[in-house]
Amino acid sequence: MIGIHDLGGFDNLGPVHPEDGATFHEDWEKLTFGLQMLGAAVGDWTADEYRHYIELMPPADYMNASYYIHWLVALEELYTSRGLVSREELAKRQEEIRSGAELPPPAPIDPEVPARLIAAMKQAAFHGGGVRKRDQERSFAVGDRVRAKTRAIPGHTRLQRYAFGKPGVIVSYNGVYALPETAAKRDVETVTEPVYGVRFEGTDLWGEGAEPGTSVTLDLWESYMEHDDTTQKGTH
Amino acid sequence: MGGNHHPSELSDGEVRARALESLLREKGILQGDVVDEIIGVYTSDIGPLNGARAVAKAWTDPGFKRRLLENATEALAELGIGGMEGENMIALENTDTVHNVVVCTLCSCYPWPVLGLPPTWYKDAPYRARVVREPRAVLAEFGTSVPGDKEVRVWDSNSEVRYLVLPQRPAGTDNYSEEQLAALVTRDSMIGVTVLPDVTEMADAR
Numbered sequence: 001m002i003g004i005h006d007l008g009g010f011d012n013l014g015p016v017h018p019e020d021g022a023t024f025h026e027d028w029e030k031l032t033f034g035l036q037m038l039g040a041a042v043g044d045w046t047a048d049e050y051r052h053y054i055e056l057m058p059p060a061d062y063m064n065a066s067y068y069i070h071w072l073v074a075l076e077e078l079y080t081s082r083g084l085v086s087r088e089e090l091a092k093r094q095e096e097i098r099s100g101a102e103l104p105p106p107a108p109i110d111p112e113v114p115a116r117l118i119a120a121m122k123q124a125a126f127h128g129g130g131v132r133k134r135d136q137e138r139s140f141a142v143g144d145r146v147r148a149k150t151r152a153i154p155g156h157t158r159l160q161r162y163a164f165g166k167p168g169v170i171v172s173y174n175g176v177y178a179l180p181e182t183a184a185k186r187d188v189e190t191v192t193e194p195v196y197g198v199r200f201e202g203t204d205l206w207g208e209g210a211e212p213g214t215s216v217t218l219d220l221w222e223s224y225m226e227h228d229d230t231t232q233k234g235t236h
Numbered sequence: 237m238g239g240n241h242h243p244s245e246l247s248d249g250e251v252r253a254r255a256l257e258s259l260l261r262e263k264g265i266l267q268g269d270v271v272d273e274i275i276g277v278y279t280s281d282i283g284p285l286n287g288a289r290a291v292a293k294a295w296t297d298p299g300f301k302r303r304l305l306e307n308a309t310e311a312l313a314e315l316g317i318g319g320m321e322g323e324n325m326i327a328l329e330n331t332d333t334v335h336n337v338v339v340c341t342l343c344s345c346y347p348w349p350v351l352g353l354p355p356t357w358y359k360d361a362p363y364r365a366r367v368v369r370e371p372r373a374v375l376a377e378f379g380t381s382v383p384g385d386k387e388v389r390v391w392d393s394n395s396e397v398r399y400l401v402l403p404q405r406p407a408g409t410d411n412y413s414e415e416q417l418a419a420l421v422t423r424d425s426m427i428g429v430t431v432l433p434d435v436t437e438m439a440d441a442r
Contacts, residue, residue, distance in 0.1 A: 005342055005343060006341070006342060007341050007342075007361055007364040007365040008341035008342075008364065008365060008368045008369070008392065009365065009368060009369045010361070010365035010366075011365075013361045013362045013365045013366070014362050015362060015377065016357055016360075016362045016363045016366065016367075016374055016377050016378075017356070017357050017360070017362075018357055018377060018378045018379075018424075018429070020355065020356040020357050020360075021355040021356065021357065021423075021424075022355065022356055023278075023352070023353040023354065023355060023356070024353075025356070026247070026249070026250070027250075028247070028249045028250040028253040028254065029249065029253075030271075030275050031253045031254070031257055031271060032249070032253045033274075033275060033278070033353070034270070034271030034272070034274050034275050035253065035256055035257060035260070035266075035271070037271075037274045038260070038265075038266060038270065038271070038274075040320070042265055047396075051342075051343055054343070063361065066249065067344070067356070067359045067360070068249060068253075069248065069249050069252075072249060072252045072253060072256070075256060076252070076256065079256065079260075084260070084263070084265055085256065085259045085260065085263070089259055090255055090256065090259065093255040093258055093259055094251050094252060094255040096255075097246065097251050097254050097255055097258070098246060098251055103258050103262075104258075104262050105262070106261035106262060106264070106267070107261065107262060107263060107264030107267070108264075109267050109268055110264070110267065111268075113264065113267045113268070114267045114268030114269065114270050117266070117267070117270045118270055118273045118274070121270070121273070121274045121277075122274075122277065124319065124320045125274070125277050125278070125282065125319050125320055125348075126277075126282075126318070126319045126349075127318065127319055128318060128319045128320045128321075128322065128323040128349075129320065129323065130323070131323050131324065131396040132323060132324055132396070158342060158394045158395060159394075160341055160342060160392065160394060162341075162368065162369075172326070174324065174326070174395065174397050175324060175397075177395060177396050195395050195397070197326075197397075199389075202369075205368075205369070206369055210369075211369075211370055211371065211372045211373070211388070212384065213384065213385070213386070213387050213388060214371050214372065214387070214388045214389075214390065215387070215388075215389050215390065216368045216389075216390045216391075216392055217389060217390070217391045217392070218392050218394055219393075219394055219395030219397050221395075
């Protein structure tokens with residue numbers, strides 16, 4: 001989808017604030033991070049499904065909400081979609097918290113549960129998951145001239161709009177990964193594809209106004225690009 | 237997590253996060269100090285000191301530097317560094333002719349195992365929108381002036397690959413130990429928005 005999250009190149013968003021280097025500003029942001037990490041232990045969702053729920057926020061809401069509100073939007077969708085909590089329960093509990101009502105007590109602690117959750121989260125934090133897939137046949141090679149496709153498709157994608165239709169050169173082969181379009185959907189079989197680093201010159205992306213001597217390198221799945229015969233003819 | 241605020245002071249974020257937490261605890265899905273434990277991992281155990289260790293080693297050990305640039309994931313694993321959001325690392329070497337800077341325009345992808353969790357400016361819209369289009373102007377806002385004849389390469393982290401910038405070693409550090417060098421390496425220099433000042437210059441500035 002062409003969404004508000006696809007921010008590369010937008011004008012008029014104001015200055016960068018280098019002085020705001022903190023990761024968290026408030027305790028609830030840390031809590032939200034913790035609930036996201038808990039998902040690594042109790043949820044079955046992919047990063048792409050998580051990202052897509054954020055992308056589906058109404059654009060004005062997305063721009064007005066702070067970063068960890070984006071995360072809460074995704075977490076509420078994920079925890080409810082798996083039936084771990086319900087929308088009705090969430091709304092009721094939020095109202096209870098707003099009004100200062102006494103909340104139901106937590107379930108009795110079974111020491112095995114926190115131990116298992118902490119172990120699972122630490123496993124993820126220090127060892128990660130297998131996001132790289134088994135190698136498969138490649139249709140591109142380092143040095144190839146390519147063109148990013150124009151992919152105005154519904155749903156999740158990781159191809160930035162600013163690269164649509166632009167010519168670039170493959171600078172690296174980065175391994176085989178799940179295609180985000182499929183990984184974001186629970187009811188679709190996940191497809192894997194080789195991914196390459198592709199360099200785009202600033203002038204090709206932004207025209208005459210580009211800063212001289214600049215480029216942007218993106219990672220492109222094979223579905224995101226095609227061989228660029230026109231450029232090749234011009235350079236040989 | 238604590239929270240003894242008067243209800244009327246509660247922000248939308250606090251209400252929503254606490255409601256989700258409360259329900260997960262009531263159902264026994266979340267128990268004990270699990271949340272504090274994992275936050276502790278990312279505020280104490282994993283952070284830019286990891287990246288700084290790798291950079292200092294690359295400056296002092298040519299074999300490690302070669303391995304880091306060839307396969308950063310494996311080289312970092314030699315130092316015990318790896319994990320979620322860093323399963324596939326690429327190291328980008330800054331040189332006399334090339335300066336590298338990293339962004340995620342689509343969300344906030346960032347190499348957690350080497351740098352910890354990202355700073356707010358990295359996740360906010362202005363940096364994501366602008367650094368791909370006017371990197372020299374954005375770098376200048378960080379106090380970083382890149383000469384016009386030096387190429388600026390921006391890396392937009394849109395896949396599961398994560399990037400670590402290998403900054404240039406500051407002048408005046410020939411006699412520094414690996415530990416002393418690591419202490420000079422900042423988070424921002426490993427994102428690529430700053431360069432490390434020469435040590436003599438720093439001394440003069442004081």
